[in-house]
Amino acid sequence: MSLTLWLSLAAICAMGAMSPGPSLAMVLRHTLGGGRAPGMVAALSHALGVGFYALLTVWGLGAVIVHQPLLFTLITWSGAAYLAWLGVKALRAGRQGVLSTGAMTTSATLAARDGMMVALANPKLILFFVALLSQFVSADMDALAKALIVITAASIDAGWYVLVAIALSHSRLLPWLQHRAHWINRVTGVLLIALALRMMLG
Numbered sequence: 001m002s003l004t005l006w007l008s009l010a011a012i013c014a015m016g017a018m019s020p021g022p023s024l025a026m027v028l029r030h031t032l033g034g035g036r037a038p039g040m041v042a043a044l045s046h047a048l049g050v051g052f053y054a055l056l057t058v059w060g061l062g063a064v065i066v067h068q069p070l071l072f073t074l075i076t077w078s079g080a081a082y083l084a085w086l087g088v089k090a091l092r093a094g095r096q097g098v099l100s101t102g103a104m105t106t107s108a109t110l111a112a113r114d115g116m117m118v119a120l121a122n123p124k125l126i127l128f129f130v131a132l133l134s135q136f137v138s139a140d141m142d143a144l145a146k147a148l149i150v151i152t153a154a155s156i157d158a159g160w161y162v163l164v165a166i167a168l169s170h171s172r173l174l175p176w177l178q179h180r181a182h183w184i185n186r187v188t189g190v191l192l193i194a195l196a197l198r199m200m201l202g
Contacts, residue, residue, distance in 0.1 A: 001136075001145050006152070009136050012195065013153050016128060017160040019090065019188040024164065026118045031165045034106035039165025042111035044158055049119025051154030057129040058137055058146045072134070079131025080199035086128075087192030129153070135199060 001009075017023075023046055031039030064072045119125060136149060 013156040017157045027161045030106045030111040031168045036169035038106045038111040041108045042115040043161030045112040045115030046119045047154045047158030049116045050157040053126050054150045054153040057133050076134045080196040083131050083192050084196035087189040090189030
């Protein structure tokens with residue numbers, strides 16, 4: 001995988017991780033409820049779930065490309081439509097309070113459970129990966145390149161949510177995020193729609 005292609009992958013993974021949603025709300029709840037440690041545990045557990053889905057997607061897509069090229073095309077177009085829908089939804093979200101979350105009583109065990117379950121129980125996550133990774137997986141891709149994709153997705157997810165937990169455990173960042181959530185939604189929406197158009201035109 002070339003550096004340019006990897007940077008594109010990393011940028012899209014970062015965009016997906018940083019967009020407001022149930023994963024961010026979950027990490028925020030555990031951080032506000034128990035401090036830095038539960039927040040970081042929730043973040044790392046969530047990243048394991050993300051890595052598991054990325055692993056399944058990468059190896060499954062390789063088989064589909066080789067044996068079912070028409071099905072792969074349909075998956076790519078369906079993925080583009082899904083990303084466009086996510087983009088429109090983000091643009092229409094406005095100031096809806098995905099970042100509004102109250103404190104809760106938590107522990108490392110509960111944080112680990114919730115982090116994994118939010119990732120694995122979210123069907124949108126596997127759809128996002130199918131839509132995303134179809135642009136980076138090729139039929140002749142070797143195991144090392146596939147592993148790099150999985151590690152990139154999981155590492156960026158872990159890095160972002162660990163950063164969120166650390167920042168919110170001793171700062172006034174949450175009100176700042178709440179005040180600017182509509183701009184986060186707008187930027188995310190535009191980027192998702194642009195990616196969908198690139199997939200359909202490419």
